[in-house]
Amino acid sequence: MKKLLYVVGSPRESASESTKIANAFVKQYKETNPGAVVDELNLWKEKIPAFDGNKAAAKMTFLAMGCWRVN
16 A cells, blocks of 8 residues: 655645645545555644754764764
């Protein structure tokens, strides 16, 4: 079974051109893949933890250590 995660990042909803394009893609994807599951994550409707300076610094430290490299 095919799966698609559709992340809505614009707060403008139907006034957003990128949302209109994404919705057209999702519609075509569903038509082309009738058994596919499409999960939508709307960043403006979900309670998401804050990503503050401390978390950003921790991320950069992790990346700087080279922990992301695949050997």
